[in-house]
Amino acid sequence: MGDMTQLQHLSEGIIDLDEFEDLFRTFDHSAWRLESRRRFASDEATDTYSQFVETGTVDWDREDPYCELIRSQTTQGKRVERVRIVDQPPTTGQLYLLNNAKRNSGLGEDIRNLWRADAERLRLPAEDFWLFDSRLVAKLRFDDEDHLMDVELITESAEIARYSAIRKVAWHHALPFEEFAVMLSDSE
Structure with missing residues (x-):
């Protein structure tokens, strides 16, 4: 079964984190994320944090399983992109992720940033999601302590169109992480 067919057979509902990880192996051409959280408990539990x-x-570590997976996808010409919403001043977690963007960009991921005030002005939602191949949304669901619990799959056409519009607006207004990092260091 080809990658496109695998995504088409997914239906709406809640999936676990292993099933979510499989989406990064089976997407056909693009994986795009809006990242709006101020912190991730999983990051804070790591040695790198x-x-x-x-x-x-x-x-x-540029050879961990995530790096290998993303590198394998981008070397095939697939796009992995994200826009991170950043507070002013950035939280420690956001600064950590800005540092991590150096590594992820080296894997072929295109990471951009947008100030939270601009995201609010643009009426972007305060949710974290991945849009795969412009036909499947994986909405990340967190508990009150900022732990990722599970992922809600959305395949309904009107919702896909809404998330695609969010992507278009966020991407248009976001700055590449390198430019954003320079701007941030100049303001310190």
């Missing part, structure tokens, strides 16, 4: 808090930088 502790290293970042202590030193302001991280020695990123």
